[in-house]
Amino acid sequence: MIDKKLLATQLANLITLTEKKIAGYEEMSAPVTPDDAIGRVSRMDAINNKAVQEAALATARRKLDRLRTMQSNLDDPKLGLCKRCGRPIPAGRLLAMPESPFCVRCSR
Numbered sequence: 850m851i852d853k854k855l856l857a858t859q860l861a862n863l864i865t866l867t868e869k870k871i872a873g874y875e876e877m878s879a880p881v882t883p884d885d886a887i888g889r890v891s892r893m894d895a896i897n898n899k900a901v902q903e904a905a906l907a908t909a910r911r912k913l914d915r916l917r918t919m920q921s922n923l924d925d926p927k928l929g930l931c932k933r934c935g936r937p938i939p940a941g942r943l944l945a946m947p948e949s950p951f952c953v954r955c956s957r
């Protein structure tokens with residue numbers, strides 16, 4: 850049986866953390882202006898970093914979406930069951946990765 854209170858707390862924590870991460874990424878992925886007093890090479894670096902930031906930002910946003918879905922499904926009787934095979938997801942995994950609706954086997 851899953852400890853729903855614990856899961857709710859964990860979800861709230863992860864949501865706050867992910868929101869902070871997203872805010873940070875958004876700040877860092879501000880447009881690179883050509884007028885910046887940086888050389889060509891570091892400008893290339895800035896552009897490369899921007900692509901990495903944007904990918905990280907997209908991942909973080911997806912994760913946040915899933916966490917929020919899970920949070921709104923806390924009262925679902927199927928909570929903690931794998932969305933694919935219907936078997937219970939071990940509490941440890943559920944708490945470590947509440948954004949994943951699949952058991953270890955199905956998420957592979």
Ligand SMILES: [Zn+2]
Nearest residue numbers: 931934952955
């Ligand atoms: Zn499964």
